Amino acid sequence: MQTNMPDIADTAPALQTGKLDWVGMGEIELPFIFESRDLSPVTVNAKARAFVNLHKEDAKGIHMSRLFLALDLLSTEQQVNPQTIAQALDTFITSHEGLSDKAQIEFKFELPLRRKSLLSGKAGWKSYPVVLTSTIENNIISYELTVDVTYSSTCPCSAALARQLIQNAFNEKFNQETLSQKDVHEWLGTTQGIVATPHSQRSIANVKVKLDSNIQEFDVVTLINTLEAELKTPVQAAVKREDEQEFARLNGQNLMFCEDAARKIKALLETDNYSDYWLQINHYESLHAHDAVAIAVKGIEGGYKA
Numbered sequence: 001m002q003t004n005m006p007d008i009a010d011t012a013p014a015l016q017t018g019k020l021d022w023v024g025m026g027e028i029e030l031p032f033i034f035e036s037r038d039l040s041p042v043t044v045n046a047k048a049r050a051f052v053n054l055h056k057e058d059a060k061g062i063h064m065s066r067l068f069l070a071l072d073l074l075s076t077e078q079q080v081n082p083q084t085i086a087q088a089l090d091t092f093i094t095s096h097e098g099l100s101d102k103a104q105i106e107f108k109f110e111l112p113l114r115r116k117s118l119l120s121g122k123a124g125w126k127s128y129p130v131v132l133t134s135t136i137e138n139n140i141i142s143y144e145l146t147v148d149v150t151y152s153s154t155c156p157c158s159a160a161l162a163r164q165l166i167q168n169a170f171n172e173k174f175n176q177e178t179l180s181q182k183d184v185h186e187w188l189g190t191t192q193g194i195v196a197t198p199h200s201q202r203s204i205a206n207v208k209v210k211l212d213s214n215i216q217e218f219d220v221v222t223l224i225n226t227l228e229a230e231l232k233t234p235v236q237a238a239v240k241r242e243d244e245q246e247f248a249r250l251n252g253q254n255l256m257f258c259e260d261a262a263r264k265i266k267a268l269l270e271t272d273n274y275s276d277y278w279l280q281i282n283h284y285e286s287l288h289a290h291d292a293v294a295i296a297v298k299g300i301e302g303g304y305k306a
């Protein structure tokens with residue numbers, strides 16, 4: 001190995017002096033084993049971002065390789081949990097003595113979960129996009145967890161309009177005083193009986209929560225499960241006809257504007273007592289070519305902004 005290689009991060013003058021909020025690397029490819037409550041440790045293929053601040057105004061730069069190697073240790077010799085992330089953040093700062101006093105790691109990955117069908121007892125995989133951001137500042141660690149939950153939303157306005165058309169069709173078809181239950185039952189089973197159907201759409205709830213600084217373990221599954229239970233119509237993995245029929249019933253009984261979904265999730269996050277949260281509901285409309293969107297935050301001072 002060649003000795004006396006120039007090390008400009010340490011020796012060269014900065015072109016322009018000044019403090020920087022974050023310096024580091026993005027899109028780092030990082031497979032690791034993720035630990036979370038109620039989940040067997042699972043290998044995920046993350047994209048990482050790793051940062052420190054640069055508060056020494058005349059330093060040329062930070063030492064990227066030190067951040068990269070601390071992350072690599074997390075990937076190859078450890079499993080990812082709050083304790084190992086805290087160690088990596090600590091290494092980021094101790095390896096930048098005099099340069100940095102804040103550090104941040106962001107992991108973006110898909111978490112595969114086994115999901116049960118609604119009625120048939122089958123199961124299948126569903127992947128959930130997760131972003132886990134961990135920051136240390138003034139020796140205090142904060143964790144933010146973002147998950148995306150995909151669900152189906154049926155438009156309440158469209159449902160009411162469809163019902164009116166069904167009523168009109170009924171009046172036209174059955175104008176006599178006494179009705180035959182058999183005839184009505186048969187007619188309801190035809191396309192003319194249910195002459196209109198409301199539109200529904202694939203929808204995504206993006207939910208970010210701030211976790212307690214002292215958590216001993218992550219708990220992504222509970223957050224996803226409670227969001228899906230509240231929305232009631234998460235997209236399904238394994239589906240037999242009985243599951244599809246139950247899904248149709250759930251959609252019909254949980255008609256939602258994006259405002260309804262946003263209010264439901266907001267109330268849930270309030271009940272679950274998160275110190276802060278941000279949510280965005282996206283209904284990818286099938287009536288319009290544009291989307292319906294609702295955003296809400298807890299609204300605390302210095303907290304997330306809508």
Ligand SMILES: Nc1nc2c(ncn2[C@@H]2O[C@H](COP(=O)(O)OP(=O)(O)OP(=O)(O)O)[C@@H](O)[C@H]2O)c(=O)[nH]1
Nearest residue numbers: 006007008009010023060061062063064065066067
């Ligand atoms: N600071 C900084 N480094 C960069 C940038 N782009 C590439 N690098 C490279 O990141 C590499 C690693 O930097 P260091 O961590 O200082 O590497 P090193 O000097 O071998 O490691 P130490 O001996 O631990 O300081 C260097 O080869 C830099 O050229 C950049 O925009 N800023």
